[in-house]
Amino acid sequence: MAATQHAQQLKNDSQTYLTTALFQLLATKELQQITVTELVKRAGVSRMAFYRNYQTLDDLLLAYFEPQMTRLFDLIMRPVPTNVKMDQLATYFDQFSAMLTLATKRHYEYLIQQLFNENMARYYQNQVTQLHLSAQQAQYWTTFMSNGVYGIWRTWLLNRDSATLTEIHDLLALFQNATAQALGSATSSDNGFGPFTKKDHSNE
Known part of the structure; x- marks a missing residue:
């Protein structure tokens, strides 16, 4: 149970970091100009973390x-x-x-x-x-x-x-x-x- 809760917390944290980073980038750039590589770098997570949550x-x-x-x-x-x-x-x-x-x-x-x-x-x-x-x-x-x-x-x-x-x-x-x-x-x-x-x- 603890392992499951920990995995869910990591998932939630990744989503939060990615969302925050995306809106930071959107403050100065068009959505179409932002890449996944740029986003995960700003968010401090891996590409795998992104693709586990979104396509x-x-x-x-x-x-x-x-x-x-x-x-x-x-x-x-x-x-x-x-x-x-x-x-x-x-x-x-x-x-x-x-x-x-x-x-x-x-x-x-x-x-x-x-x-x-x-x-x-x-x-x-x-x-x-x-x-x-x-x-x-x-x-x-x-x-x-x-x-x-x-x-x-x-x-x-x-x-x-x-x-x-x-x-x-x-x-x-x-x-x-x-x-x-x-x-x-x-x-x-x-x-x-x-x-x-x-x-x-x-x-x-």
Whole structure:
């Protein structure tokens, strides 16, 4: 048991060192300019340690961002009062904004959007039955909403204009409910649908 725990600790330490080193390199270089050799040298680990954990640098970044994106959607989906949810989301976005800015600057944002789309699909998989859509409609509606929602969050996080988080939240609810109605669902804008809804039902 002790040997297993020690091996797991070494694995965790290697992942931490590699992740830290990669973000240090990304402070001055594009992701595509960084090599595994350069990374392991900065991290102070062997190439074998890298390949025991990842196949590519993309895999390392996906492993880093995946729990954060899951956390975002867990916050969105959690049945809590709207004011509590908005406070939690505000804290999350304050932390995530800098990460998205760096990802955009260093051209690995596609990894973040990939995880975002996967989580949108995960969420809507549990919700599309309410819309009474065909399999094809559900697939394309999820894709449409995922790209649209990501684009709105992205624009707001990178620009940080005068719009508040609540205004962005309500705008997403408007778009989402309108498209659901356009597809002929029984859902109305009064009761809301999905992760972005204006009305709070948590206390009902």
